[in-house]
Amino acid sequence: MEALKSDFGGKAHVALNDPKLRANFRRAMDGLMAKRAAQFPDAEEWKTLRARGAAVRARALARLPELLEQLEAKLTANGVIVHWAETTAEANAVVLDILKAAGVKRVIKGKSMVTEEMHLNAHLEANGIRAVESDLGEYIIQLAGQAPSHIVMPCIHMNKAEIAELFADKIEGQTYTENVDELTAAARRVLRDRFADADAGISGVNFAVAETGTLVLIENEGNGRLSTTLPPLHIAVTGIEKVLEKLEDVAPLLSLLPRSATGQVVTTYVNMISHPRQPGEKDGPKAVHLVLLDNGRSKVYGDVELADTLRCIRCAACMNHCPVYTRVGGHTYTFTYPGPIGKILTPQLEGLDCAGDQPHASTLCGACAEVCPVQIPIPDLLARLRTEAVSPTSLAVKGGGSGRSLSESLGWGGWAALYSSPRVYRLSARLLGLFGNWMPAWLPMLRQWTSVRTKPKFAAKSLHQLARERGYSHDER
Amino acid sequence: MPMSASKPGRPHTVYFFGTCLVDLFYPEAGLAGMELLSREGLKVVFPQKQTCCGQPARNNGHPEEARAVARLQLDAFPGDWPIVVPSGSCAGMMKLHYPELFVGDPDHARAVAFSARVFELTQFLVDVLDVKLADKGRPVTVTWHPSCHSQREMGVLDQPKALLRQLANVTLVENPRETECCGFGGTFSVKQPEISAAMVADKVASIEQTGAAQVVSGDCGCLMNITGAAGKSRKAVTGRHIAEFLLERCHGGS
Numbered sequence: 001m002e003a004l005k006s007d008f009g010g011k012a013h014v015a016l017n018d019p020k021l022r023a024n025f026r027r028a029m030d031g032l033m034a035k036r037a038a039q040f041p042d043a044e045e046w047k048t049l050r051a052r053g054a055a056v057r058a059r060a061l062a063r064l065p066e067l068l069e070q071l072e073a074k075l076t077a078n079g080v081i082v083h084w085a086e087t088t089a090e091a092n093a094v095v096l097d098i099l100k101a102a103g104v105k106r107v108i109k110g111k112s113m114v115t116e117e118m119h120l121n122a123h124l125e126a127n128g129i130r131a132v133e134s135d136l137g138e139y140i141i142q143l144a145g146q147a148p149s150h151i152v153m154p155c156i157h158m159n160k161a162e163i164a165e166l167f168a169d170k171i172e173g174q175t176y177t178e179n180v181d182e183l184t185a186a187a188r189r190v191l192r193d194r195f196a197d198a199d200a201g202i203s204g205v206n207f208a209v210a211e212t213g214t215l216v217l218i219e220n221e222g223n224g225r226l227s228t229t230l231p232p233l234h235i236a237v238t239g240i241e242k243v244l245e246k247l248e249d250v251a252p253l254l255s256l257l258p259r260s261a262t263g264q265v266v267t268t269y270v271n272m273i274s275h276p277r278q279p280g281e282k283d284g285p286k287a288v289h290l291v292l293l294d295n296g297r298s299k300v301y302g303d304v305e306l307a308d309t310l311r312c313i314r315c316a317a318c319m320n321h322c323p324v325y326t327r328v329g330g331h332t333y334t335f336t337y338p339g340p341i342g343k344i345l346t347p348q349l350e351g352l353d354c355a356g357d358q359p360h361a362s363t364l365c366g367a368c369a370e371v372c373p374v375q376i377p378i379p380d381l382l383a384r385l386r387t388e389a390v391s392p393t394s395l396a397v398k399g400g401g402s403g404r405s406l407s408e409s410l411g412w413g414g415w416a417a418l419y420s421s422p423r424v425y426r427l428s429a430r431l432l433g434l435f436g437n438w439m440p441a442w443l444p445m446l447r448q449w450t451s452v453r454t455k456p457k458f459a460a461k462s463l464h465q466l467a468r469e470r471g472y473s474h475d476e477r
Numbered sequence: 478m479p480m481s482a483s484k485p486g487r488p489h490t491v492y493f494f495g496t497c498l499v500d501l502f503y504p505e506a507g508l509a510g511m512e513l514l515s516r517e518g519l520k521v522v523f524p525q526k527q528t529c530c531g532q533p534a535r536n537n538g539h540p541e542e543a544r545a546v547a548r549l550q551l552d553a554f555p556g557d558w559p560i561v562v563p564s565g566s567c568a569g570m571m572k573l574h575y576p577e578l579f580v581g582d583p584d585h586a587r588a589v590a591f592s593a594r595v596f597e598l599t600q601f602l603v604d605v606l607d608v609k610l611a612d613k614g615r616p617v618t619v620t621w622h623p624s625c626h627s628q629r630e631m632g633v634l635d636q637p638k639a640l641l642r643q644l645a646n647v648t649l650v651e652n653p654r655e656t657e658c659c660g661f662g663g664t665f666s667v668k669q670p671e672i673s674a675a676m677v678a679d680k681v682a683s684i685e686q687t688g689a690a691q692v693v694s695g696d697c698g699c700l701m702n703i704t705g706a707a708g709k710s711r712k713a714v715t716g717r718h719i720a721e722f723l724l725e726r727c728h729g730g731s
Contacts, residue, residue, distance in 0.1 A: 009669060016675050323658045327675045361669055363662025363676075364536055365625035386538030403538075412534055416542035419497070420549045422526040432501055448670035452677065453705030456502055463495040463504040467523040472493075472511060474525040 004334055006346070006355040011332040021157055025329050028156045032320040035263025036371065053256045054375035056249045057311040060210075064301060067210040067243045068292070074213025078275040080288045088118040091293045095120060095202070095235055096127055098289055102233050104129060104199040108191075110227040111135035111219065112204025113151050113314060114237050114293055117336045117349075120202070131202065132194045134223035139187055143170045149330030151337060152261050152316040157329050191223070201227035201285070205238035206313070207253060208290070211246045215290065217271040218257065225269050234285040236273070240292050241301075241310035253313055256373035260315040296349040296398065303396035305384060309344050311374040316341075318368035318378060324361060333358065340368035344381045352389045353399030359385040429462040487606065490520040492560045492594075494550070496567045497529035498697045499718075506697060506718035510563040510598050513724055517606050526553035532570035533663055535578065544578055547571075551587050560594045561601045563720050564696050565627020568597040573630050597627055598720060599695055603636040612644035613729035619722070620652045620689035622680075622703065624696035628656060637695055637719055644726050654683040661702040677706040684714050692716045 015021055040046040060067060072082045083098075085091035099107065107124065109115070109131050121131045121142070133142040137154040141147065144166055148154030155163070160178045167186055168176040174186050203224055207216040215236050217224050228234045244250060258264040277284035301307050319325040319339025330338035335346045335355065343362060347355040364379040372378065387393065390408065392400030418424055436458035441450045449456075461469075468474070491514055499507040511521045528549060535543035550571070554560055562568040572595040579588035602608045621641065627633040641649045660666065660676025667673075680703055684692045692714060694700050700716045707714035 009671070012669065012672050016671055022675075323660070323676055324669075324672055327672060327679075360665070361672065363625065363658050363660060363665045363673075365658035365662070366629040367625070367656075367658065370629055383536055383538065386536070387540055388538075390538050391541075412537065412539045412542045415534060416539075416545045419528040419531070419546040422528065422549065422553075425528045426525070429501060436501075445667045448667040449705075450709075451670055452674040452709055453702065454708040456701050456705065458501055459504045461504060463500040463507040463523075464525055466504050466508055467493075467495075467511065468525065470508065472521055472523040474523055 003354060004350070006334045006357050008332060008334075008357045008361045011334065012328040012361075015328040015332050020159070021329055022327060024157055024159050025326050028153070029320050029326045032263065036260060036317060036320065039259035039263050039265070049252065049256060050373050050375055052252045053313075053373045054311065056244065056252055057313070057374045060243055060245050060249065061241065061301070061307060061310055063245065064241070064243060067245060068240060070210040071208055071213060071243055074210065075290060076213075078213045080213065080275060080290055083289060083291045084294075085291055086294045088293065088295050091118050091237065091291055091295070092120055092123040094291050095237065096123065096129075098233070098235055099124070099129055099200055100127075102200065102287070104233065106194070106198050107131040107200050107202055108194050108198035108227050108231060109133050109135075109138070110201065110203035110217070110224040111138050111154075112202065112237055113148075113336060114204055114239050115202065116148060117295065118237070118293070120237075132191070132198075134191050134195065134221075134227055135219070136184065136187055136221060136223075139191065140166065143167075147331065147336070149338065150316060150319060151314055151339075151341075157331070195223075195226050195230050198227075198231045200233040200235065201229075201231040202235045202237065203228050205236050205242055205290075206257070207244045207250055208238060208242050209244050209247050209250065213274055214247060215271075215273040216250055217273065218254070218267040218269065219271070220262075220264075220268040222269055225271055228271060228273060229284050232286045233289075234273075234276075234287070235289045235291060237291045237293065240294055240297050241312075257313050257315050260317040260371065260373045299396050299398070300345075300348045303394045306348060306381060306394070306396055308376050309341075309348060309381060311376055312341050312345070313374055314341075315373055317371040317373065321367045321371050323363070323365060323367065340378045340382075341376075344376075344378055344385060347385050347389075347399075348397055351399030351402075352385065352397055353402035356389045356399065356403045359383075359389070426462075426464055429464060432458050433460050433462055433465075488519065488559055490522060490556075490558045491601075492554050492556070492558050493521050493523045494527055494530070494554070494560050494562045494567065494571070494595075495523065496562065496564045496697070498701070499563055502701065503697045503718060506563055506721045509718070509724040510561070510720035513598075513602060513608070513720055514561060514606075516727075517608060519606075522556075522558065524553040528553075530567040530570040531578075532567060532574070535570065535574060536663055540578060544582070547575055547578055547588070548584060551584060551591055554591065554594075557590075557594065559596055559601065559605070560591070561596050561598055563598045563718065564698070565597045565624045565631045565633050566696050566698060568595050569626035569630030571595045597631045597633050597636075597695065599637040599640055600631065600633050603639055608640070610640065610643045610723060610727055612646050612726050614644070614646055614726040616646045616648070617691065618648040618650055618689045619691045619693050620650050620684055620687040621655065622652070622659065622684070622692050622694040622699055622716075623655065624694065624699050625658050627695055633695070637693075640719070640723060641693065644723075647726065650687045650689050652683050652687050654680070657683075659699045659702050661698045663698065666702060673702075674706070677702050678710070681707045681710070681712055681714055685712060690715070691722075693719050693722050695719045
């Protein structure tokens with residue numbers, strides 16, 4: 001894999017000038033926000049529930065190392081084979097080895113963002129193994145040769161007409177139709193055969209329960225269940241942070257995740273996988289593997305504040321409510337995880353040198369944190385990562401300090417000198433009142449500001465002056 | 478005089494923190510805020526040492542510089558009177574972020590005590606002073622724009638609207654996209670100018686669609702952004718800081 005680099009401004013420019021894309025996102029996110037809001041009409045219930053969700057995740061993370069060991073022991077006892085991978089390359093190699101050892105040529109995949117993070121499909125294809133995505137959205141973008149633009153609804157950037165065109169172009173015997181039922185039926189026809197002829201199924205994991213060694217997988221299409229039960233071999237892939245302490249911890253998260261994500265009370269399918277096919281059972285894979293991927297997560301875990309990032313349950317509510325994501329779409333984020341969660345996770349996984357512009361691509365409006373079901377303080381973590389980029393305080397962040405520049409430090413140094421001296425400030429304010437409006441609009445910052453706005457007008461007299469003139473007391477105590 | 482933020486009694490003196498944006502660009506909004514407080518019989522103290530809350534540096538990843546500026550404000554407001562701020566954003570910085578900014582610093586206790594005294598202006602007018610306004614202005618229709626930090630950090634949701642609703646000749650129309658960010662975000666507006674431009678264009682359009690003659694807000698950063706964008710694109714949207722708007726109504730202006 002070549003090292004990717006974020007170019008938020010450049011990609012945003014392209015997205016912002018694509019009216020169809022913007023309309024697709026605006027419409028979709030408006031719909032998702034309304035659906036979520038309808039699920040949490042009672043502010044008190046929401047507060048209680050999300051506090052419980054946050055506590056469950058925080059409790060699991062507090063004991064992450066031992067819970068991972070417990071999970072491995074339980075799964076192993078259940079007959080599931082557990083693998084550890086430090087990097088995505090290692091994880092890809094582990095998956096490939098398992099498939100090769102079993103002589104697999106055809107894989108059917110359930111939805112998994114971690115395998116997107118690994119670019120697993122490309123790796124398998126390069127090694128002669130065909131992997132077909134079975135989640136409808138994932139199937140669509142795979143046909144289109146694209147990456148997901150949303151972590152729950154991967155093809156949300158496309159509208160009906162675009163999908164109709166894609167299907168007519170790529171699916172044999174398919175004629176152009178915008179009828180959603182017909183489009184779904186066309187995909188289903190193709191996928192039925194792929195399920196039937198797959199030698200192995202690969203899926204993600206929503207929660208891994210340490211207490212019982214249970215892999216929880218939620219989905220709406222039944223494709224997850226088919227992928228994990230029909231083929232003789234099932235490989236589940238997950239990040240190490242998805243562990244929960246107890247089986248009862250699943251319940252509060254299940255009542256938060258679908259409601260936050262798609263505004264559903266519950267998903268159509270809730271799969272709980274604990275072991276391969278047992279003697280006497282008529283279905284289920286003969287072998288089940290779990291691949292646990294680190295890819296920088298243990299580094300994130302090493303910083304007490306940044307570790308909150310790992311609480312995420314991937315509901316995507318943050319991106320659905322993000323005014324930036326809504327306007328630029330998921331592909332602007334370059335890497336696998338878009339939206340506010342991506343802006344805090346990506347720089348930590350990939351490094352601030354590769355994605356240092358992402359924490360800055362936010363107004364810190366806080367709409368994300370307001371709807372986060374596990375209370376991740378996203379704006380605070382964005383501010384923290386902005387600090388790490390210029391003056392690293394933690395070894396947890398790859399590429400810390402890479403955002404340092406002389407002009408930036410001189411600028412803020414000067415700013416602090418100005419605003420921490422009452423006398424210098426008052427003199428400057430007076431000068432700005434007298435001459436500030438003569439500043440030409442081509443000056444840096446003023447140029448960007450005035451591209452779509454009028455020039456701000458300095459008042460002739462500052463509030464300091466006016467307050468004095470009007471006789472307001474300045475007796476500090 | 479003992480004052481606690483959770484259950485404040487009616488004080489006889491308050492501090493006014495003007496904010497740097499009001500100081501340089503919107504001093505009339507600051508004066509109006511101070512007059513709204515004085516006409517309630519309070520003594521309003523405006524420490525001349527005050528400058529800026531420090532938020533720009535903090536939000537850009539420069540906590541050290543932010544701390545240096547914040548420390549000056551701790552010095553400038555040494556008494557135990559409430560500190561009233563005509564901006565939800567600056568108030569949020571001082572109320573929420575000062576304590577964390579001074580963790581491990583000898584001034585931490587002072588910062589915590591300071592933050593407990595911080596109020597956003599409309600919050601103070603409604604929750605502490607329970608003001609009653611008499612409208613002397615001509616009939617007008619307005620809409621409200623809450624800054625992100627006033628609604629999400631300060632929890633100021635209904636207070637400004639309650640004040641506007643007290644005005645007999647003012648019709649408040651709701652903007653269905655009221656809670657969406659206007660795209661200002663401080664340096665965001667110049668670091669990601671195109672995204673900011675798209676956001677503010679949508680905000681201006683949503684305000685226009687309400688049919689209101691004016692947008693009223695409690696934060697001058699948003700106002701500078703919204704009215705600046707409306708002005709540049711020659712839209713009829715005008716804006717006013719809520720302090721100025723309220724005071725004018727009480728004096729009979731529009």
